[in-house]
Amino acid sequence: MSPATLAVRADTFARATRPSLFRRVLAHIVRARTIHVQRRLLNELPDHLLKDVGLNRSDIDYVAQAIVEERNDPTRQRSFRA
Numbered sequence: 001m002s003p004a005t006l007a008v009r010a011d012t013f014a015r016a017t018r019p020s021l022f023r024r025v026l027a028h029i030v031r032a033r034t035i036h037v038q039r040r041l042l043n044e045l046p047d048h049l050l051k052d053v054g055l056n057r058s059d060i061d062y063v064a065q066a067i068v069e070e071r072n073d074p075t076r077q078r079s080f081r082a
Contacts, residue, residue: 031068036062 019027042050042060050056055063065071 034068035064038067 039060042055042064043057048059050059
């Protein structure tokens with residue numbers, strides 16, 4: 001193989017492994033929209049239901065992001081002991 005062919009293949013591989021600008025922007029828009037929907041749904045809950053699950057209104061922004069990013073809060077995990 002010629003060096004030019006190798007360069008073209010390497011460039012093609014680099015583009016395939018790196019998301020395009022369009023895909024990154026689209027992923028950001030989808031993530032932001034999903035966080036917005038989660039925030040709206042949590043804001044619609046009455047205070048007594050939020051309190052029932054251990055939240056208050058000031059926690060909604062953090063929880064909405066955590067839901068979308070699938071973060072786990074280590075302080076809320078159960079410990080299963082035999």
